Amino acid sequence: MAKRPRLEAPSADDLARLEDEFRRETSPRNPLAAPIAQVAADSAAQHDPRGAEARAEIARDRADAERLRGAEAAGLVMIEIPLEEIDADAIVRDRMALDEAEMTELQLSxxxxxxxxxIEVFEFRDGQSGPRYGLISGYRRLRAFHALRGLSRNPRYDRIKALVRDPEAMGGTFVAMVEENEVRANLSQYERGRIAxxxxxxxxxxxVEAAVDALFSVASKAKRSKIRSFAVIFEELGDMLSxxxxLREKDGLRIATALREGHGPALREALADLTLDTATEELAAIDEALTLLAPPERDPARGGRPKAPSQPRPTRSRSATLxxxxxxxxxxxxxxWYIRFExxxxxxxLVETAMRELEHLLGPA
Incomplete structure (x- = not known):
């Protein structure tokens, strides 16, 4: 006959341990609520009385909202902004002049x-009074809208389409403006040096060195060097040039070399009293002033083969009409030296007679 197993009552410690485990596994989230109430609350929270189609539409709207917020943050959403809300001169423009014929053509288009x-704008963040946005790119387009509104009084020109950018994410407002104009505008070297x-x-x-490197980071080393030369011209002669x-590139480099050699005061003096009506006249005056400059003294510390002394140059060319x-x-x-007859x-x-007189004058006494 099999021996019946002997049952032993659990100890007090065993009963306490079992009771704790049971509480952890079965206790409701709200210790004051009955278990059936907790189950009912969980079921109600998970139940959506709307139909499947309504729930799908809500999910699409939520996804569209998230996508819109992401596009706005990336500056990809185009909005219409009142012209009065845009400060066209929030940053100094790199373009110095607007061609009248090109502006008329743009307005007609x-x-x-x-x-x-x-256009591209950025939103002011310091709570300043006045316009809400500052212009990054699209200066000509914005000016064309102002002109068209003034001419036609048509409300269609009261607002302009714009993309709101984060200028810091684009490398700063100056970089953003220069990059846009480098693609769409034919800026001169002088304008590039000026904005730097x-x-x-x-x-x-x-x-200025850091400005050129940052604003024209994609340009070659040689191009950045030329821009720095025109920056020197703007700093030294910007207030004198009309x-x-x-300025052509070769002219600018020649002027910059003279300025670096210390001839700035002489060039300013040569331009100070002149009334020049055209770019050709101004360039001719600069060329004459550069021709009259004495060559810089050679630094012996730099070494190199000594050069023969150059011919002395006159302080000024001379003309006489008889x-x-x-x-x-x-x-x-x-x-x-030369003498020219006109x-x-x-x-x-007559030239032969003059030559004989010069031979007599310059010959042996």
Whole structure:
């Protein structure tokens, strides 16, 4: 006959341990609520009385809202902004002048076909009074809208399409503006140098060198070097030049070299008393002033083969118009001194006579 197992009553410690485990597994979230009440609450929370189609539409709306917020944060959503809410001069523009013919053409295009490309703005964050947005790019388009509204009084020009950008995410307002205009505008080297100087002076960059490197980071080393040369021109002669954007690259580099050699005061003096009506006249005056400058003294510490002394240059070229109809010009170029005769009465016989007189004057006593 099998022996019946002997049952032993659990100890007090065993009963306490079992009771604690039971409480952890079965206790409701609200210790004061009955278990059936907790079950009912959980079921009600999970139950949605709306139909499947309504729930799907709500899910799509939630996804669209999240996508819209993401697009707005990335500056991809185009909005319409009242013109009065945009400060066109929030940052110094790199473009110095607007071509009148090109502006007229742009206005006609917008009036006929609408604005194809929105402007770019950034939102002021310091709570300042006045316009809410500052312009990054689209200066010509914004000016065209102002002009069209003034001419037509059409309410369609009261607002302009715009993208709101985060300028810091784009490398700063100056960088964003320059990058846009480098793609869409034919900026001169002088305009590039000018905006680098202004950006540095406004504290956006530590100095002009840093401004050029940041604003034109994708440009080659040689191009950045040329921009720095034109920045020197703006700093030294910007207030004296009437047509600086017309400077050709070779002219600008020649002027910058003279300025670095310390000839700034001489160039300013040469331009101070002149009244120049065209870019050609201004460039001719600068060229004459550069021709009259003495070459810089060679630094012996730099070594190199000594050069023969150059011919002395006159302090100023000279011209004389005689009552007889002749005009005489004297000057000095790389080959030496020269005298030039002009006038309808100049002939080979006259030149030969002058040559004999010079031979007599310069010959042995």
């Amino acid at each position: 917008i009036s006929e076909k609408g604005l194809r490309l929105p 100087v202004l950006a540095a002076h406004q504290g956006a960059f530590a100095n 047509y600086p954007e017309a 009552p007889t109809g002749f005009t005489l010009h004297s000057g000095c170029d790389a080959k030496g 006038g309808d009465r100049v002939s080979g016989e």
